[in-house]
Amino acid sequence: MRVTYLVVWLLVYATSVVQSEEPPRELTPERPLHRITFTDAKSVTRSVDARVLLEAQDGGLLLEGRDGRLWNVTPKQLQKHEKTDTEFRPLSAEELGQQLSREVAELGITTPTQVVVTKHYVICSTAGRKYAEWCGSLFERLHDAFQTYWKAAGLELREPEFPLPAIVLKDHTQFTEFAAKHDRPDAALSPGYFSEPTNRIILFDLTAGPNTAPAQTAADIQRKIAASPFNVATTIHEATHQIAFNSGLHTRYADNPRWLTExxxxxxEVPDLESRTGWKTIGRVNAPRRKDFRETSRVPREAIPLADLIRADEVFLKEGKARSAYAESWALTFYLLKTRREDVVSYLKTIQSKPRLIADSPDVRLREFEKDFGDAETLEREWKKWMTTH
Ligand SMILES: [Zn+2]
Known part of the structure; x- marks a missing residue:
């Protein structure tokens, strides 16, 4: 349920912002700070302090702002470009909190905004401090569990370079307004989303009913949350996307296969809400996804052949295929991590080295997959057989 900018991005921009001499390399944090003035896609003039990630031969730029936001600037949009003597530095948590508050205030709402800062997160919320703190604690536990999981699997990840921004709104109305103003209206069709361009997760208070006051105590939140496991899974799902893109598991605007990110x-996303100190149950069966998998894989018009899922992301957008695309992606990831974890790590290293803004062909996608996992048809048979007993 990640905002699918990447597909659009790659289609629109891959031909214009591509270095043709050699593949672009991953940025180094020491890049100097640039001050760039340009007209954005909504015709607003912006002045952004950023580092330059890519520069195309035609002068097009891919920028990363101090808040972690990515900007694509075409030569036509570019007005002024100054390189400073200052080193690029991410915003501090406090600065980021102020910026997020300003953006929420642009919605014109009167609800007070509060900022909660945790070790890795800056949470800007109109849903009350208690709920924002609950989210912060959930995110931190997930973050630690995620890092621990991959370390044990032999994959070194990094700490996030930027404080991780989260916007938690009071209710669905504010959530919809925020998506329309700062992202895209259709982003609000899901109950939460991670925005790859802005690096943020946007959520709303799952405990808020149409006529109920925000939860005041942790126990109150816990009780209400326990009654809505699907919504908690959504929150964790989006937070996982953000962690994955900020720990180096994936690279924003690189061609990460959708089956893999989802x-x-x-x-x-399977919640572990019982433990206050850790997140001990990663890799449990995701019962709703397994149910979807068992139902859709039996129906020929819904089931997606494995090679099609691997070769391209379009199956996620095809009419009537989204449920099976998600279910199969879960089942495949679950199977591979349970039975072929070393091969998954090897495959992830290939994906981690992908340059930004270069789209792979379907054949390359399949070839890279088969390099680690063997022939897709054979794997598909073994995988489906294994899934009948798990
Ligand atoms: Zn998703």
């Missing part, structure tokens, strides 16, 4: 988010 599969990972669904592998981690």
């Amino acid at each position: 599969g990972m988010a669904m592998f981690f």
Whole structure:
């Protein structure tokens, strides 16, 4: 349920912002700070302090702002470009909190905004401090569990370079307004989303009913949350996307296979709300996804052949295929992590080295998959057989 900018992005921009001499390399944090003035896609003039991630031969730029936001600037949009002597530095948690508050205030709402800062997160909320703190604690536990899981699997990840921004709104109305103003109206069709361009997760208070006051105590939140496991899974799902893109598991605007990014988010989304100190149950069966998998894989018009899921992301957008695309992505990720974890790590290292803004062909996708997992048809048979007993 991640905002699918990447597909659009790659289709629109991959030909214009591509370095043709050699593949672009991953940025180094020491890049100097640039001050760039340009007209954005909504015709607003912006002045952004950023580092330059990519520069195309035609002068097009891919920028990363101090808040972690990515900007694509075409030569036509570019007005002024100054390089400063200052080193690029991410915003501090406090600065980021102020910026997020300003953006929420632009909605014109009167609800007071509060900022909660945790070790890795800056949570800007109109849903009350208690709920924001509950989210912060959930995110931190997930973050630690995620890092621990991959370390044990032999994959070194990094700490996030930027404080991780989260916007938690009071109710669905504010959530919809925020999506329309700062992202895209259709982003609000899901109950939460991670925005790859802005690096944020946007959520709303799951405990808020149409006529109920915000929860005041942790126990109150816990009780209400326990009654809505699907919504908690959504929160964790989006937070997992954000962690994955900020720990180096995936790279924003690189060609990460959709089955993999969604599969990972669904592998981690099973909540562990009982433990206050840790997150001990990663990799449990995701019962709703398994149910979807069992139902859709039996119906020929819904089931997606494995090679099709691997070769391209379009199956996620095809009429009538989304449920099976998600379910199969979960089942495949679950199967591979349970039975072929070393091969998954090897495959992830290939994906981690992908340059930004270069789209792979379907054949390359399949070839890279088969390099680690063997022939897709054979794997599909083994996988489906294994899934009948798990
Ligand atoms: Zn997702």
